Amino acid sequence: MTLANKLAVERRGRLAAERLLELKQAELSAANRKLGRHAAALQGEITETRAQVATVKTENERVKTELGQANQKVEIAERRLWHSVQTITDGFAFFNSDNQMIAANASYLAPFNGLEVIRPGVHYVTILQAMTDEGIINTGNLAADDWRQLMTERWMQPQPEPITVRMWNNQYIKLVDRRGQGGDIVSLGLNITESVRYEKQLKTARAEAEAASRAKSAFLANMSHEIRTPMNGVVGMSELLGDTGLSEEQQLYVDTIKNSGEALLVIINDVLDYSKIEAEKLQLHPEPFDLERCIHEVIMLLQSSARDKNLTLLVDFDLFLPTTYVGDPGRMRQVLTNLMGNAVKFTNEGHVLVRVTGVPDVESGFANVNIAIEDTGIGIPSDKIKHIFGEFNQVENERNRQFDGTGLGLAISQRLVGLMGGEVWVTSEDGVGSCFGFSIPLSLSTAILPEHPPVPEGLRRVLVVDDIEANRTILCRQLEQIGLGVVTCANGAEALQNLTDIDLVLTDHNMPEMDGLELAETMRAQGVETPILLLSSNPSFAASDPGAAHLHAILQKPVPRAELFDRLQSVGPLVTRTTQGDAPQIVKGPRKMRVLAAEDNKTNRLVFSKMIKDADIDLEFAVDGIEAVEKFQQFDPDMIFMDISMPKMDGKAATVEIRKIETDTGGHVPIVALTAHAMDGDDAGILASGIDYYLTKPLRKPEIHGKLRELCPAEALPPLPNKDLQVG
Numbered sequence: 134m135t136l137a138n139k140l141a142v143e144r145r146g147r148l149a150a151e152r153l154l155e156l157k158q159a160e161l162s163a164a165n166r167k168l169g170r171h172a173a174a175l176q177g178e179i180t181e182t183r184a185q186v187a188t189v190k191t192e193n194e195r196v197k198t199e200l201g202q203a204n205q206k207v208e209i210a211e212r213r214l215w216h217s218v219q220t221i222t223d224g225f226a227f228f229n230s231d232n233q234m235i236a237a238n239a240s241y242l243a244p245f246n247g248l249e250v251i252r253p254g255v256h257y258v259t260i261l262q263a264m265t266d267e268g269i270i271n272t273g274n275l276a277a278d279d280w281r282q283l284m285t286e287r288w289m290q291p292q293p294e295p296i297t298v299r300m301w302n303n304q305y306i307k308l309v310d311r312r313g314q315g316g317d318i319v320s321l322g323l324n325i326t327e328s329v330r331y332e333k334q335l336k337t338a339r340a341e342a343e344a345a346s347r348a349k350s351a352f353l354a355n356m357s358h359e360i361r362t363p364m365n366g367v368v369g370m371s372e373l374l375g376d377t378g379l380s381e382e383q384q385l386y387v388d389t390i391k392n393s394g395e396a397l398l399v400i401i402n403d404v405l406d407y408s409k410i411e412a413e414k415l416q417l418h419p420e421p422f423d424l425e426r427c428i429h430e431v432i433m434l435l436q437s438s439a440r441d442k443n444l445t446l447l448v449d450f451d452l453f454l455p456t457t458y459v460g461d462p463g464r465m466r467q468v469l470t471n472l473m474g475n476a477v478k479f480t481n482e483g484h485v486l487v488r489v490t491g492v493p494d495v496e497s498g499f500a501n502v503n504i505a506i507e508d509t510g511i512g513i514p515s516d517k518i519k520h521i522f523g524e525f526n527q528v529e530n531e532r533n534r535q536f537d538g539t540g541l542g543l544a545i546s547q548r549l550v551g552l553m554g555g556e557v558w559v560t561s562e563d564g565v566g567s568c569f570g571f572s573i574p575l576s577l578s579t580a581i582l583p584e585h586p587p588v589p590e591g592l593r594r595v596l597v598v599d600d601i602e603a604n605r606t607i608l609c610r611q612l613e614q615i616g617l618g619v620v621t622c623a624n625g626a627e628a629l630q631n632l633t634d635i636d637l638v639l640t641d642h643n644m645p646e647m648d649g650l651e652l653a654e655t656m657r658a659q660g661v662e663t664p665i666l667l668l669s670s671n672p673s674f675a676a677s678d679p680g681a682a683h684l685h686a687i688l689q690k691p692v693p694r695a696e697l698f699d700r701l702q703s704v705g706p707l708v709t710r711t712t713q714g715d716a717p718q719i720v721k722g723p724r725k726m727r728v729l730a731a732e733d734n735k736t737n738r739l740v741f742s743k744m745i746k747d748a749d750i751d752l753e754f755a756v757d758g759i760e761a762v763e764k765f766q767q768f769d770p771d772m773i774f775m776d777i778s779m780p781k782m783d784g785k786a787a788t789v790e791i792r793k794i795e796t797d798t799g800g801h802v803p804i805v806a807l808t809a810h811a812m813d814g815d816d817a818g819i820l821a822s823g824i825d826y827y828l829t830k831p832l833r834k835p836e837i838h839g840k841l842r843e844l845c846p847a848e849a850l851p852p853l854p855n856k857d858l859q860v861g
């Protein structure tokens with residue numbers, strides 16, 4: 134190889150090396166630059182991380198301080214809590230899910246009196262064992278083992294029921310244990326000794342109060358019996374004495390005795406009823422009854438006081454409302470007597486109107502019955518309306534003071550109506566009149582609505598003569614509803630002008646200028662033969678008047694609808710027979726009604742026989758229950774009046790005997806109990822013995838007569854003349 138070649142090779146080599154060097158240098162510097170950038174970035178990150186580390190450090194410090202403070206607080210709270218738990222007088226302990234005690238306060242531990250085993254870690258069963266072993270607990274009738282078993286079983290319940298245990302020192306501890314999450318149990322022992330003692334005292338006091346209340350009721354029952362029996366003699370005899378033709382002065386004395394006796398009975402009944410209601414002893418005795426009849430019975434009772442004041446008593450019983458319901462007729466009569474009695478008492482002129490309305494619902498079998506008693510009396514000042522329903526409360530003003538009373542009637546009525554599921558209301562205007570009313574739901578006795586009474590044969594147009602507009606309206610409405618044409622007149626003179634084309638005259642008795650009897654006489658004198666029905670609140674007085682001969686019949690006012698319609702039915706066919714001077718016609722039966730009366734008291738037998746002296750009956754007396762049963766078999770009575778308290782065999786036992794005999798012989802003699810008892814529960818016992826009805830002493834003539842009339846069999850003579858004398 135030539136030098137030049139060598140040189141050229143060398144130069145090429147050098148050049149190649151130089152290029153490589155350049156290349157490497159360029160790569161190096163690029164790498165350097167990259168490194169530089171990385172270093173710079175790293176530097177930034179380091180600075181940032183350093184800053185973060187610094188922050189975390191500070192944060193850490195803060196958290197540490199706070200944690201320390203929080204720990205301190207928790208410690209304080211725990212200390213305080215424990216301190217509180219320690220200071221409460223009730224026992225307090227925690228148990229873990231293995232039933233080992235974690236901690237307990239001093240009260241919990243106190244009964245154990247420092248017993249070594251009772252400390253944290255002790256098992257609940259060991260605690261129970263210690264309690265029985267050390268005599269800490271009074272297990273009563275239970276053996277220690279049984280008691281522990283009972284307590285252990287209870288403890289194992291998911292949520293044990295609280296239990297009260299008795300300690301050795303007669304302290305009562307109520308254990309309340311609550312299982313929490315994870316099975317821990319918080320156990321409380323509450324000292325309830327005071328409340329147990331208090332409860333015991335209450336129980337004793339209650340038993341004493343109940344005994345006292347029973348004694349009071351028994352006392353009232355006895356008192357009522359004891360007072361009623363002699364009162365029977367006083368009231369009954371004075372009533373009879375009054376009928377014996379006395380001088381005016383004697384009559385006054387006798388009336389005073391009778392009125393005072395009756396007033397006393399009203400007071401006794403009121404006080405008795407009120408105390409029964411107060412003691413929640415009063416029970417209703419529902420049975421089927423006729424509401425309309427009930428109202429008319431009360432009207433009959435009030436008739437004589439109303440007549441004395443010249444008041445008109447009116448009844449407006451909704452024609453399409455049924456009259457028979459299931460309710461307590463005795464209590465219904467009592468409410469009606471109170472409200473209607475007040476209306477008559479506090480009214481000096483005008484009228485008292487009983488209005489009965491309601492809507493029967495045959496499907497549900499109920500009717501909401503509204504009974505309103507409207508009067509034209511002294512009224513009640515508006516600020517006294519609430520007051521008068523309070524016990525013994527009356528309106529104390531000049532006008533009111535002239536009336537007597539106990540002030541219990543409304544309080545009793547309101548409660549009775551409440552018991553029947555209804556309410557009492559009142560509207561009144563001082564000096565103008567009052568309207569007391571009540572609404573009660575009554576179940577229909579038979580879900581049959583009253584039939585529309587048929588239009589009487591031969592009757593088309595009726596002339597109604599009455600000076601009282603309310604009365605005219607009621608009669609007019611009732612007659613029009615059965616399809617009769619009605620002409621109304623306010624007086625006799627007007628009536629005489631309106632007789633053309635009239636089939637029947639329905640006239641009031643008492644009217645100013647020309648009364649009903651004078652109207653009848655004038656009509657006949659003018660040759661008018663139209664039948665006349667007289668409505669009178671004093672039928673016997675009207676019947677004794679010579680003018681009565683012109684009448685078709687006399688009806689007691691206010692007349693029950695059924696009776697009015699019955700009477701109308703008889704008018705048509707009788708029209709031709711109604712001639713002047715017809716003799717009274719009474720249909721006679723073949724024999725007298727046989728009545729047996731069992732009564733041991735001689736005075737009462739006398740009172741009874743005097744009360745029925747007008748009755749055309751065969752009467753036999755029995756002096757005790759045994760004789761009553763004997764006479765029942767020999768005499769075969771149509772009905773029996775049965776006293777309840779009698780020697781040898783009382784009225785209830787005698788009735789049971791009679792009913793037994795009847796199971797063999799057949800038949801059912803109606804038995805009416807005569808009782809001096811007025812306490813509740815008596816009537817239930819009385820009726821349970823087989824007695825059908827009962828009357829409370831003192832006996833009243835109208836009640837006795839009513840029962841005779843009601844229970845007289847068809848084959849016997851009517852025991853008494855009909856109330857509304859038949860003259861046509």
Ligand code: ADP
Binds near residue numbers: 471526533
């Ligand atoms: P008593 O009638 O025995 O006084 P009540 O409780 O029945 O007791 O009545 C309380 C009072 O309410 C009566 O004293 C009377 O002041 C007043 N009062 C009740 N009903 C009427 C009425 N229809 N008209 C006027 N005042 C009445």
